[in-house]
Amino acid sequence: MSESEYDLQQLPQSEPVAANPEYRERRRLAAALRRIIDRLVRVEAPQQKLTQWADQAEQWADDVASHPRRQQQPLLMRLWTGKGSQQDALDMGDHDIMTGLSAAMAPPLELWLDGDVVRGRATLGPAWQGPPGRVHGGVVALMLDILMAKCQDLVHGLGMTGTLNIRYQAGTPLRKEVLMEARIQRIEGRKMFVEGRFFVDGEQTVLAEGIWISMQEPYRWRDGHGPQ
Numbered sequence: 001m002s003e004s005e006y007d008l009q010q011l012p013q014s015e016p017v018a019a020n021p022e023y024r025e026r027r028r029l030a031a032a033l034r035r036i037i038d039r040l041v042r043v044e045a046p047q048q049k050l051t052q053w054a055d056q057a058e059q060w061a062d063d064v065a066s067h068p069r070r071q072q073q074p075l076l077m078r079l080w081t082g083k084g085s086q087q088d089a090l091d092m093g094d095h096d097i098m099t100g101l102s103a104a105m106a107p108p109l110e111l112w113l114d115g116d117v118v119r120g121r122a123t124l125g126p127a128w129q130g131p132p133g134r135v136h137g138g139v140v141a142l143m144l145d146i147l148m149a150k151c152q153d154l155v156h157g158l159g160m161t162g163t164l165n166i167r168y169q170a171g172t173p174l175r176k177e178v179l180m181e182a183r184i185q186r187i188e189g190r191k192m193f194v195e196g197r198f199f200v201d202g203e204q205t206v207l208a209e210g211i212w213i214s215m216q217e218p219y220r221w222r223d224g225h226g227p228q
């Protein structure tokens with residue numbers, strides 16, 4: 001793979017690609033929108049202010065909607081065949097629902113590899129609330145799914161979540177740093193068994209087990225990973 005070609009199967013999952021000038025602006029835009037989404041929850045503001053913001057937002061939404069959307073299929077195909085560009089990698093990864101730096105909805109969740117462990121961290125605000133003061137259980141599931149899927153960086157093979165079982169052991173609080181970890185328990189042909197955990201202030205709040213199913217080849221540990 002030359003430096004200018006990006007291959008989906010070699011790209012670290014859910015980690016940011018270096019931004020080009022276009023994506024520096026997209027990330028700035030998403031960061032500003034994230035702050036708005038966070039602050040809008042029960043914001044104390046005069047109704048006149050709300051009317052002004054709604055008018056501005058409607059106008060802005062119409063302007064954005066007047067521009068076409070880049071097609072996804074061709075760029076996925078280029079990445080899948082190892083012929084993707086930096087722009088393709090950004091177009092795919094930067095809009096990830098949880099980790100994408102250009103996704104206004106993403107907290108964003110930060111993930112990285114530490115030996116054979118996937119680690120992560122995120123701090124979620126009130127827009128993500130389930131029980132008062134706590135992260136919604138469905139959102140916990142979403143974070144787990146993305147965290148645990150990254151274990152595929154440790155193996156050959158790429159697939160989708162088949163099963164995800166979650167034990168909510170304690171509430172996961174909003175506005176506090178959530179630390180996460182995931183490990184591969186074992187591999188059986190096209191199935192990869194993964195465990196995931198969340199911790200807040202040293203207390204474990206979530207335990208999950210999941211099974212990923214490879215789309216094509218059986219999963220195999222990559223060199224330097226797995227039982228030696």
Ligand SMILES: CCCCCCCCCCCCCCCC(=O)SCCNC(=O)CCNC(=O)[C@H](O)C(C)(C)COP(=O)(O)OP(=O)(O)OC[C@H]1O[C@@H](n2cnc3c(N)ncnc32)[C@H](O)[C@@H]1OP(=O)(O)O
Pocket residue numbers: 076077080145149158159160161162163189190191211213215
């Ligand atoms: C142009 C190119 C673009 C490329 C682009 C690439 C994109 C790179 C992907 C990234 C993706 C990101 C995605 C984000 C994370 C989601 O959001 S994933 C979305 C949620 N998950 C889904 O929608 C999956 C829905 N399920 C399915 O599509 C199919 O059931 C599956 C999972 C693909 C499996 O179907 P299958 O390949 O026909 O598997 P099958 O032969 O029946 O079974 C194989 C083995 O797996 C077991 N198994 C099957 N299903 C399950 C299950 N659900 N649970 C446990 N075990 C199962 C079977 O028992 C069998 O085991 P053995 O008998 O071999 O021991």
